[in-house]
Amino acid sequence: MLELEIDAVVFDVLGTLVDEPAGIRAGIRELAPSLDESRIGELLSLWQQHISREQCGILGGVRPYLTSDVLDLEAARLIADAAGVDDPTAVAALALSGRRLPPWPDTVAGLARIAERFPLIGLSNASRTALLGLNAHAGLRWHQALSAEDARTYKPDPAVYQLAVTVSGRSPERLLMVAAHAWDLRGAQGLGLRTAYVARPVGDPPTSADRFDLHADDLADLAEQLDSA
Structure with a gap:
């Protein structure tokens, strides 16, 4: 030792x-209950890719610093658009799913x-x-x-x-x-x-x-x- x-x-x-993935998956299910697990997995990947890309952009000086709250809201809007959901209240709730892990x-x-x-x-x-x-x-x-x-x-x-x-x-x-x-x-x-x-x-x-x-x-x-x- x-x-x-x-x-x-x-x-x-x-x-x-x-x-973290389990919490975001749950948020996506609440956003669009009709989605199957395969589609939820695709949207989860979209969320993860956005967060990773934007954090890397901030680290590389491409974007000014933004808190995780802002990046989560951006990701939630991407997911909602991809799922065909245009309810701002539902989007805001999805953005907060990263706090319910x-x-x-x-x-x-x-x-x-x-x-x-x-x-x-x-x-x-x-x-x-x-x-x-x-x-x-x-x-x-x-x-x-x-x-x-x-x-x-x-x-x-x-x-x-x-x-x-x-x-x-x-x-x-x-x-x-x-x-x-x-x-x-x-x-x-x-x-x-x-x-x-x-x-x-x-x-x-x-x-x-x-x-x-x-x-x-x-x-x-x-x-x-x-x-x-």
Whole structure:
């Protein structure tokens, strides 16, 4: 077992602690109940592609910074147009589906267990307002929840990880970044944070070139490894 000397654990939220695709799928079903699952999957992909493309555009300087709330509303309008729905109230409701994401079955208990030993910091690309709703809906408990909105950019920009470093008052190597997305962990490594990959069905698995400090099947497994480290 790799020996880790850490003072706080930083968690990605979307995909790592909550099932983002499931929440968006539910929102699309509410928008257009007649759609079959195949079509819902296509619209979900359209949503995901829009968010990814626009965040990349902001990171690349193509667009000025916009919060996740604005990008979600843009995505909701695209989905509604594709589904033939022109009800503004329904579109607004779909845009908020990103705040109603179910936690993975191990999330709440896993966070509680890890919190017995370490301060927990949530670090999300979701806006401050969206993160508040997300935390409340999924029952996520933090010592501190930080939004990329405070850095006016998105992960994997180093400025977002710096938020956690600054709040913790510790050097980067004393923090452990936990995520189901290899790209997120690479971004954290770039600033010097230790890293832990947690497998999720919707994550971005590591490649053979990635070297993360810990690999866990779920949060229970991660807690066990941290107890043994």
